[in-house]
Amino acid sequence: MTFCYKKVFPAIFLGLPIVSFFYLLFNESAGSAPVFVLPFMVLLGFFVVRRYTADLADEVLDDGDTLKVRQGGLEQTVALRDIVEVSVTRNTNPARLTLRLTCAGALGDRIVFVPLSAASDCLPYKPNPLADELKQRIATIKATSMRQP
Structure with a gap:
């Protein structure tokens, strides 16, 4: 179960905003405001995930x-x-x-x-x-x- 908390959850939790960032970045019909918020969300999400999963024993x-x-x-x-x-x-x-x-x-x-x-x-x-x-x-x-x- 720890594998899910340490590997699967971070991949989904951080992967979706990254995919959204590139989609919005290369999609001309989307506005530019959400594009620049997503990297900060990913960065904050990375630190939160590290805080709660880095010290977990496998x-x-x-x-x-x-x-x-x-x-x-x-x-x-x-x-x-x-x-x-x-x-x-x-x-x-x-x-x-x-x-x-x-x-x-x-x-x-x-x-x-x-x-x-x-x-x-x-x-x-x-x-x-x-x-x-x-x-x-x-x-x-x-x-x-x-x-x-």
Whole structure:
């Protein structure tokens, strides 16, 4: 699904204004005002798309006590005990789940990904089930590691 957010959506979102620009530029019956607005729309759209998709991980796989994260050509294995905070940004579409790590790895000190959609995504004040499950598992791992001598 991340492929759609990182590749397909930007191609459509930025491609349509670019095609419209060239159509209006070479069409003599169109006025000149919209032609010069479109490059600014594409530029603004580019920065908005980069802001919301550049840091997304391509794939996050649950491997028990660790998560395997892939972003581009980089891969990192993150132990659940190394996660400090799990947060969900719900005011964006799609919702983004952010894992803040104790120390930076190959992908930095934050892992951001789009969790699979759940029925609760439509309800604005209902907690994200994946975030809740991760928080619970992290708390359990940290509690058991503190009890061991």
